[in-house]
Amino acid sequence: MKKLPPLLLLLVLAAGCAKTPDSQPYLDDLARVLTVHDTLSASYCEALEAARAYGLSPTKEGLAEAKAACAGALQTAAGLETVDSALTAEQLEAMASFGVSETDYMTPFRTQEYERLVRMQTLGDVLACLNRAPAADEAVLLLSELELEFEQWDRELRYLGINELLCTLPAEETAAFREETLASLASYADCLPPWEDTREAVAKRSEETLAAMEDWAAEAAQESGELYASLLGEARDLEAELEEAGIPAEEARAIGETYEALDGAS
Numbered sequence: 001m002k003k004l005p006p007l008l009l010l011l012v013l014a015a016g017c018a019k020t021p022d023s024q025p026y027l028d029d030l031a032r033v034l035t036v037h038d039t040l041s042a043s044y045c046e047a048l049e050a051a052r053a054y055g056l057s058p059t060k061e062g063l064a065e066a067k068a069a070c071a072g073a074l075q076t077a078a079g080l081e082t083v084d085s086a087l088t089a090e091q092l093e094a095m096a097s098f099g100v101s102e103t104d105y106m107t108p109f110r111t112q113e114y115e116r117l118v119r120m121q122t123l124g125d126v127l128a129c130l131n132r133a134p135a136a137d138e139a140v141l142l143l144s145e146l147e148l149e150f151e152q153w154d155r156e157l158r159y160l161g162i163n164e165l166l167c168t169l170p171a172e173e174t175a176a177f178r179e180e181t182l183a184s185l186a187s188y189a190d191c192l193p194p195w196e197d198t199r200e201a202v203a204k205r206s207e208e209t210l211a212a213m214e215d216w217a218a219e220a221a222q223e224s225g226e227l228y229a230s231l232l233g234e235a236r237d238l239e240a241e242l243e244e245a246g247i248p249a250e251e252a253r254a255i256g257e258t259y260e261a262l263d264g265a266s
Contacts, residue, residue: 023098023169025091026105031181032083033108034162037115040080042186044119045151047073048144051126054133055141063133066140067245070127074242075251077120078258082112099168104161117262122147124238124259131244146220153213155187160209163195164202171197 050069054062085092085106095102126143129136162182166174178195182188196202239256243249 023173025087026095026098026100027166027173027177027181029086030105030108030162030165031177032086033112034182034185034187036080036083036112037108037158038185038187040077040115040119041151041155043073043076044123045148045186047123048126048148048151051130051140052144052148054130055137055144058134058137063130067127067130070123070130071242071245071247074120074123074127074238074255077116077123078255080116082116083109085109100165104165107161113262114266117259117266120238120255120259120262121236124236124241127241127245128236131241142224146224149216149220153209153216156193156209157206157213159188159193160202160206164199164206167195167197167199167202 047066047069050062050066054066087095092102095105122143126140126147129140129143133140159182166177174195178192183192196205237256238259239252242252242255247255
């Protein structure tokens with residue numbers, strides 16, 4: 001057997017001993033953006049729960065609490081600071097060594113403003129209905145219940161997206177991420193679904209979840225009928241609705257301006 005030259009032998013040995021880059025910076029970075037979304041989702045759901053509670057049992061006190069919760073969630077969404085990925089160019093380039101798609105990884109960073117916009121829009125609709133109580137009490141209940149259910153679907157699909165993104169990482173690293181990071185977030189604290197170890201398994205579960213979600217959406221559309229369609233068809237002035245709910249004009253204006261900026265950028 002022919003011997004390799006000493007320098008070439010060293011290069012071969014070095015290549016064989018090269019370590020896969022540490023995945024922890026990627027997990028820490030992802031945790032930051034998931035925390036932003038969780039803050040948004042948690043306050044959003046709290047507001048919808050308050051509106052739903054009023055819709056189920058309309059009282060003067062419940063109406064005031066629901067309005068305050070919606071206004072507070074709008075303030076949270078408007079003031080939420082989005083984050084950029086802290087990964088270096090070299091770390092982004094090395095992502096492929098984990099079997100992780102850079103495009104998929106960056107998606108939650110790129111959609112932060114859109115997530116804020118759609119929830120502010122819904123909260124504005126709910127607040128508008130609350131401002132028209134008791135005439136719009138049926139709409140309050142309908143809208144809050146539908147959006148709470150939709151948010152749960154969104155959380156499940158988001159979790160599956162995280163699973164698909166990270167399933168190629170070592171099991172002990174993803175286990176720690178799920179049990180410590182994800183379980184600490186309100187979006188996933190109640191019950192973490194089973195973690196799939198392959199992208200094929202995640203894809204199958206995603207297809208099943210999307211199919212179930214489509215069935216739910218079709219049934220919800222049938223149940224809501226013209227009421228939901230007319231509700232979404234009405235023009236909303238978010239600033240005016242906030243002032244009607246008791247928010248000072250200056251604060252209402254700032255929230256309204258943030259919403260308009262997000263809407264214009266979408």
